[in-house]
Amino acid sequence: MNKINAVLVGNPNSGKTTLFNRLTGSKHHVGNWPGVTVDKKEGTIVYNNNEINLVDLPGIYSIFPFSIEEKISREYILENEVDVIINIVNASNLERNLYLTLQLLELGKPVILALNMMDSVEKKGIEINLKKLEEELSIKAIPIIAVKDVGKKELLDSITEISNDKTDFKINYGEHIEELISKYMIKYQDYDERWIAIKTIENDEVIKDIIKHDFDEDYTNQITSKKYDYIDGLLEKVIEYKKSNYIGMTDYIDKVTTHKYFGIPLFLMIMAFVFFLTFNFGGIFVEKLDFLFNDVVASFVDNTLVKMEVFPWLRSLIVDGIIGGVGGVLVFVPTIAILFIFITILEDSGYMARAAFIMDKWMRKIGLNGKSFIPMIMGFGCNVPAIMSTKALEDENDRLVAILINPFMSCGARLPVYAFLSAIFFKGYEAVVTFSLYLLGVLIAILMAFIFKKTLFKSEESPFIMELPDYNIPNVKSVSIHVWEKVKGYIINAGTVIFVASVLLWFALNYNFAGPSEFVNSFGAMIGKSIAPIFAPLGFGDWRAALTLLSGAIAKEIVVANMHILFGNTMNLIFTPLSAYSFMVFVLLYVPCVATIGTIKRETNSWKWMFFSIFYQMIVAWTVSMLIYQIGLLIF
Amino acid sequence: MKTNNRKHGRGCAYRNNCALPEGCVFLNNVKENTSVELEELCSNGRLRRKLQEMGLTKGVRFTVINNTHDGPVVINVRGSKLALGLGMSEKIMVKKFA
Numbered sequence: 001m002n003k004i005n006a007v008l009v010g011n012p013n014s015g016k017t018t019l020f021n022r023l024t025g026s027k028h029h030v031g032n033w034p035g036v037t038v039d040k041k042e043g044t045i046v047y048n049n050n051e052i053n054l055v056d057l058p059g060i061y062s063i064f065p066f067s068i069e070e071k072i073s074r075e076y077i078l079e080n081e082v083d084v085i086i087n088i089v090n091a092s093n094l095e096r097n098l099y100l101t102l103q104l105l106e107l108g109k110p111v112i113l114a115l116n117m118m119d120s121v122e123k124k125g126i127e128i129n130l131k132k133l134e135e136e137l138s139i140k141a142i143p144i145i146a147v148k149d150v151g152k153k154e155l156l157d158s159i160t161e162i163s164n165d166k167t168d169f170k171i172n173y174g175e176h177i178e179e180l181i182s183k184y185m186i187k188y189q190d191y192d193e194r195w196i197a198i199k200t201i202e203n204d205e206v207i208k209d210i211i212k213h214d215f216d217e218d219y220t221n222q223i224t225s226k227k228y229d230y231i232d233g234l235l236e237k238v239i240e241y242k243k244s245n246y247i248g249m250t251d252y253i254d255k256v257t258t259h260k261y262f263g264i265p266l267f268l269m270i271m272a273f274v275f276f277l278t279f280n281f282g283g284i285f286v287e288k289l290d291f292l293f294n295d296v297v298a299s300f301v302d303n304t305l306v307k308m309e310v311f312p313w314l315r316s317l318i319v320d321g322i323i324g325g326v327g328g329v330l331v332f333v334p335t336i337a338i339l340f341i342f343i344t345i346l347e348d349s350g351y352m353a354r355a356a357f358i359m360d361k362w363m364r365k366i367g368l369n370g371k372s373f374i375p376m377i378m379g380f381g382c383n384v385p386a387i388m389s390t391k392a393l394e395d396e397n398d399r400l401v402a403i404l405i406n407p408f409m410s411c412g413a414r415l416p417v418y419a420f421l422s423a424i425f426f427k428g429y430e431a432v433v434t435f436s437l438y439l440l441g442v443l444i445a446i447l448m449a450f451i452f453k454k455t456l457f458k459s460e461e462s463p464f465i466m467e468l469p470d471y472n473i474p475n476v477k478s479v480s481i482h483v484w485e486k487v488k489g490y491i492i493n494a495g496t497v498i499f500v501a502s503v504l505l506w507f508a509l510n511y512n513f514a515g516p517s518e519f520v521n522s523f524g525a526m527i528g529k530s531i532a533p534i535f536a537p538l539g540f541g542d543w544r545a546a547l548t549l550l551s552g553a554i555a556k557e558i559v560v561a562n563m564h565i566l567f568g569n570t571m572n573l574i575f576t577p578l579s580a581y582s583f584m585v586f587v588l589l590y591v592p593c594v595a596t597i598g599t600i601k602r603e604t605n606s607w608k609w610m611f612f613s614i615f616y617q618m619i620v621a622w623t624v625s626m627l628i629y630q631i632g633l634l635i636f
Numbered sequence: 637m638k639t640n641n642r643k644h645g646r647g648c649a650y651r652n653n654c655a656l657p658e659g660c661v662f663l664n665n666v667k668e669n670t671s672v673e674l675e676e677l678c679s680n681g682r683l684r685r686k687l688q689e690m691g692l693t694k695g696v697r698f699t700v701i702n703n704t705h706d707g708p709v710v711i712n713v714r715g716s717k718l719a720l721g722l723g724m725s726e727k728i729m730v731k732k733f734a
Contacts, residue, residue: 096716228691364707
């Protein structure tokens with residue numbers, strides 16, 4: 001079989017991920033690029049006796065290494081045996097997308113152009129002369145519609161037919177620069193000589209290590225301009241506009257979403273809508289599943305085990321420990337799925353970029369910029385990808401602040417805790433109570449960002465430049481793939497981490513050094529009692545609450561699992577509504593789960609910041625909960 | 637004290653809004669639906685490069701399509717919509733054209 005190494009390169013919003021998923025099907029795996037937490041997706045396609053190994057590079061605008069993503073992409077293309085670069089472009093916006101294409105062509109490696117979104121090209125009344133485009137760029141151009149699998153076969157055909165001949169594509173940069181290029185064309189490894197020369201003149205940071213020279217910045221300007229000029233000239237030859245004044249849906253929607261007065265209220269309405277729908281709709285499933293696990297399954301298993309005359313301790317372990325703990329977490333699967341569906345839709349639709357834009361002014365007031373707003377919203381889903389997404393922030397200080405405040409954004413795993421407690425203590429007002437917690441998290445995040453920017457991380461300039469892509473009706477298949485990945489993670493977590501934690505907790509609660517014991521004399525009680533006094537001023541100095549919080553540091557949903565095991569139906573005896581609220585506030589603010597801590601370590605690449613984040617969040621959580629409880633006592 | 641060079645960086649000799657060349661303004665002061673021509677990027681190094689690569693090269697013509705949020709603007713340049721924060725828009729010097 002013939003082996004082909006192919007990479008997929010393209011702008012963000014060009015449909016790259018969709019194409020990758022459609023080409024590789026389910027036969028791909030997601031890993032990490034060495035040293036960084038950017039997803040590396042790789043898959044194999046077997047086609048006509050060829051084995052195509054396809055690597056999905058991050059979405060980039062340029063191969064100049066501004067961001068980690070661009071750096072990875074560039075290094076991968078330069079340092080690996082790449083047989084063919086598949087450059088996917090949004091065909092309805094060739095002017096922007098072809099800039100990357102020209103950079104790729106200059107690398108001197110074989111490139112295939114995949115012109116995506118041909119349907120919207122037609123809708124916009126644009127006609128592309130493909131033959132002419134291929135001739136001018138001397139590469140193959142394949143029209144595709146990734147979401148509809150159109151052009152898939154043609155694309156695969158052209159991948160397998162690619163020859164290794166270098167293209168003779170060249171842009172004429174004008175007499176002076178061409179002269180410089182010919183002067184600096186040097187042989188270095190197997191890089192393209194002309195490419196080396198151009199990069200040298202552009203004062204490229206990486207090439208600078210090879211050739212030391214400091215050229216006038218104006219040359220870079222000229223080279224960039226020439227590329228865009230070339231594109232202008234090219235498009236004049238290959239594109240014809242059939243409709244002269246096309247105004248798409250995007251422009252109409254933007255009039256509202258980025259409106260001076262309506263923009264922000266609309267955003268808040270969307271978030272409230274997402275929130276209440278998640279809560280009310282998810283609540284229906286929670287009740288049904290709770291009944292299923294705690295009444296149907298638990299009593300069935302219990303009865304069966306009694307009939308089988310299993311040891312009572314084993315019966316208790318299985319029914320109280322495992323079904324109670326793991327089941328208590330699994331009932332929230334639908335709620336979490338609904339939340340992720342909404343967050344994914346917001347991301348995929350293109351709305352997130354608008355939210356960043358309208359929030360820029362407000363984010364600047366706390367010293368960040370609009371772009372830092374996106375990880376905050378994503379944090380409502382899960383803090384791990386949210387913290388990873390801070391890579392899009394150019395300023396290192398901004399990025400650290402964004403990472404440190406992100407855990408205050410209440411993630412999906414904390415929702416079960418609110419749902420569970422507010423159903424007991426705030427019946428009828430569950431959604432309002434929970435909403436107040438989300439809001440509190442946001443306020444604390446903003447406050448902390450403000451303090452950090454004023455003290456630890458002063459920086460003046462924080463650039464905010466972001467493309468506002470055309471709105472896009474999220475594709476059912478893409479959204480479901482994404483949501484399923486997240487939900488699967490949650491379920492696997494329930495089956496592994498939560499399972500083990502539940503079993504351990506059960507043992508800790510039923511044994512001590514002397515052997516089997518009562519709850520109150522167990523290991524667990526000893527541990528709980530030793531830390532409980534810390535929480536007394538917060539209103540929950542009970543050892544069981546303390547033990548729950550301790551184990552909740554592994555994953556927040558464990559708190560619910562443990563409460564099932566520890567309290568059963570006796571919550572009312574230990575908590576008052578006020579102390580329950582104070583407890584929820586503590587759960588909201590104290591250390592994120594181990595997965596988040598690990599991500600903070602990797603993203604900051606520093607133990608110091610990891611420990612700092614754990615420590616300061618404990619202090620914030622304790623202080624805020626204490627204030628709420630103590631002030632609450634005075635009022636109520 | 638903030639020095640002017642730091643604020644506007646290399647390649648720009650203009651202080652805030654005074655002493656701008658005739659007909660020039662910074663992008664954050666341009667009204668909606670106005671077409672402008674890029675005169676100068678008052679930013680240095682990587683940021684300047686980033687703006688250029690996104691299509692904001694000297695002399696390019698583009699339209700401001702949203703400027704109602706006290707600083708951040710949306711422009712339509714080279715067929716795509718770009719949102720630029722205040723930190724960016726106040727460093728992009730443009731010239732109006734009819």
